[in-house]
Amino acid sequence: MTVERDSSGRNPAGDIIAALATPDGPGALAIVRLCGANCTRLAEKCISLSPMTLNGRKRAIGSFEGMSGPASAVVAISWPRGASYTGEEMVELICSGAPGVADAVLGRLFRDGARVAAPGEFTRRALLNGRISPLEVLELSAAFRGAATAGRSASALVADLSRALAEARAALDGAIEFHDSHLEGEGPAALGGRFDRLLETASAVTAAASEVSDPDRVFITGPRNAGKSSLFNFLTGREAALVSDCPGTTREGLRESTDIGSGKIELRDTAGWTGEDGLDSMALAKVLEEMREGDCVVWMSPRGRDPVPEAILQRKPRLVSVSSRCDEGRGPGLNVSVLRPEGIEDLKRWIAARRPVHGPGAAASIVEDLLREACAALRAGDAALASALAAEADTALSEVSDLPAGCGDSIERALGSLCVGK
Amino acid sequence: MKAPIVIVVGGGHAGAEAALAAVRAGASAVLVTFDIGRIGEMSCNPAIGGVAKGTLVREIDALGGAMGECADGSALQFRMLNRSRGPAVWGPRVQSDAALYSKLVRKSLEEAGVILVEDEVTALSGPTERLSGVRLSGGRLLAGDAVVIAAGTFLRGVLFRGRQKWRGGRTGDGSSFALADDLERRGFALGRFKTGTPPRLAGTSLDYSEMELQCEDGPGFLFSFRGRRFGAPSARMPCWVTRTTGKTRRAAMSAFGESPLFTGGITGRGPRYCPSFEDKVVRFPERSEHVVFVEPVGIDSPLVYLNGLSTSLPEQAQIEMIRSLPGCSEARVARWGYAVEYGYFLPGGFDGTLRAAGSENLFFAGQICGTTGYEEAAALGLLAGRNAAAAALGKPLFEPDQAWGYIGVLVSDVTCRGLDEPYRLFSSRAWSRLHLREDNAPLRCLPWALEMGVARPGDADLLAVLEQDADKARSALESCSAEGVRALDLCRRPEIDERDLVERYPELAELDRESFRSAVLDEKYRGYVDRAARRMETWRRLHGLSLNSIGDFRSVEEISWEAREALERARPSNLGEASALPGVRPSDIDGLLVHLARTGGVPRGTHGS
């Protein structure tokens, strides 16, 4: 089978990928999924259907010659380009779940030109073809992890909010432009009610979007022996990090997901900061590389004696300086002791109050804030200000499902977390 | 050297401002119009201003135009619309003595030395690339160095009432077919729009006791920041409010069979926001009544205007509709309502300087650009007249920017987007209406007036005073503090206005009142305006970002397949063009940015402000 390729060496409509879509192991039925231009031809050949049988949205029964008896019957369902989950031509072959059948079918397809799908590759194609939004990818990944919650999904809520916001903006602008004229707009009470309801929906969007967002990342940094690993263990409630008074114990960055105040965070322990000397520079460079603008960084040193290194400041973090081991002696800023313990709750509050700047949850909370301001402006009789804020909220809302630039890696991770066949 | 001559075709609101601006910009102006007695005529509503439009009038005034002064001088009633909707959308509006307004416009033209010619322009003269003048009705040549066409609703204007149909740009006036033919021959494509006007009644035949009185509201204002140029009318006159009833509706519906709107006589699209009564009946079937404002046409005029009852139904239906209104059961009709269908130039026929495509010295202005309304026409006229003079003098042309006023919003909207109805200005069309307010129009526009060379003598000094007052007001806000609260911080609270501040910080009362109010509003909205400005700046920067480094859009992995195909088909040269393509979503624009950053087409960090 020849597949047309463009100059970049890829098939512009995607080459044919195939994978088992049902869980591995014996079951009643197994589903083999195929996607890519002309994959129906491949499927027809595989189960001895005459060419064109699977043109368009079709369902046909064929037989796979590699098997005999009832195990040879295979049902094919096809979707034309533009009408499938991925947006490209797709086929599902439903075959017997008996051991070996699906493998044999797949083997045949690979021999004929299909290649093994990468994890989440079907979903990636759906995303690239605009069939699903980045937010929906995150939702799928959350569902796959078993982290999905009951109730309306974030993307459904975004759609609700988007519709209601468009209506509210039209009503508000109508009231501004046609006040005193023959197309009188809605009264202030009705408008106020509309905006209060919008705000409720917006809060629901924030909650649902935060569920599927990457948690806020909090880096614990500081010189060796500052007590970073001790704090890490204290906050996570585990003994994951090695604590030792031998400086330089922590070499590899540890990460742990934990709850702080209202939301989940991803806490990271880092190797002690040694400045210019060579020993830990690799590990440090790695930490610095992973730090994104807006990440939360806790810089700690006993008595607060060490200034925050320039290299960290350059990452424009949300930074808090902590004087650690304050039971031994106090310093400027937030004083924290793990031993006593002291200052831990303040630190948690500080981290929780600075919400993340990446991901749909962060984008949604911006929308929510703008709408809250709009409600206040409306109550104060400034419809014009409310309208300007609603317009901003509308723009911000599109980032909740489309994700602002810079969120690419969280999507990559989400796609990677899906299994082969998704 | 003798000043070059700018010929202006049309004595409407666009034509008048065009001629005046051309003179201020250093040219001589000759204005040719059908009827000198009807210069500056209000074809429809006897009023100037309103939401957004009022702000535009203040901008026109700051740019040296005459509309504001003429409106002030002919005002029967001043009202500030939207007082309860926030200061950013206040809309100054006056009810005008229409005859007086028209007289003041003519006076302004005469005082400026504009030569008035009563004739019909039947064709342009010379090649379109460089016109030599225009042809008048007898074939006579009028030579000039640049031409502004401001023919309003007259290009192939056809009037309709019931089954009647006749040529005209408005009632009692001629129509301009010959000029339209010449323009089409020269390759300019004309679209068709329609609009309509309500009947005028004899004021003495109405019973005002059945109507609601509407008087001037609150403290007075003037459109012109320069103060009064013309004396005021001898008296103020109120308006009245009445409402349509079920009977009005039935009277209209029973005549739908004879409506040129519904029986195919009129094919042009009308303004959705200024609908005829028959449109309203169809569009709002659930509405049992509509407001009708009964407005005086002038002190010496016996007529009143029925704002809200625009119609082109036959006379019998009109009288039935009118007599169903409370207070109008004995009404006598002085002039019947009618509709007009007319030609306008499609976007693409001219650019943001209002110069016609493919010409050095031909300009378009007013309703023929696809807009509706006196204020919109006047603003376009001012720009076209100024640029025509500049073209004749060999100076650079000017394209107003969205950031400096509604005039920029108007121009970029009519030149960039396809219009599917006559274009009317709304405050929601502004990039930041919190900044484009009526109170700061002089401060925003005067610098541009000076730069374009259309300011009045003495404007530079006025600007200096305004700027000084603004500085003083700002520093007072910063320095004033009571009980540890700075005035500056207090004024950011939405419920606080300038009166609350004066109450709390009495020393603020010594400042110039208007400058102080503007300063308070500037501070109140600063955060939002800055945000909008940053968004606009980012967008403008990104807009021009070149995509030429992308060899094959289909290999850009950061964007959707749909977008890849759309982009490869159209091969846009920059990001702005790309974003306008169907199938390219905001996330694809982000993706393109990421791609350019990765492949070195653009420095990192351009996005996301």
Ligand SMILES: Cc1cc2nc3c(=O)[nH]c(=O)nc-3n(C[C@H](O)[C@H](O)[C@H](O)COP(=O)(O)OP(=O)(O)OC[C@H]3O[C@@H](n4cnc5c(N)ncnc54)[C@H](O)[C@@H]3O)c2cc1C
């Ligand atoms: C019936 C009617 C209803 C309207 N209803 C509304 C409404 O509801 N709301 C609204 O906002 N606006 C309405 N308008 C529009 C408003 O009148 C115009 O927007 C405004 O007047 C446009 O100004 P202008 O200067 O472009 O053209 P106009 O005011 O129309 O002036 C055009 C001028 O050009 C002259 N002229 C034309 N052709 C030639 C020629 N070949 N030679 C010499 N002179 C020529 C005419 O004599 C006239 O003086 C209505 C207009 C009409 C006629």
Ligand SMILES: Nc1nc2c(ncn2[C@@H]2O[C@H](COP(=O)(O)OP(=O)(O)O)[C@@H](O)[C@H]2O)c(=O)[nH]1
């Ligand atoms: N007194 C006191 N000692 C602490 C505290 N936190 C950590 N230590 C001690 O300091 C040493 C270094 O701790 P560790 O967490 O490994 O520091 P790290 O190198 O920054 O990760 C250990 O001996 C800890 O027991 C504290 O709050 N108070």
Ligand SMILES: [Mg+2]
């Ligand atoms: Mg450690």
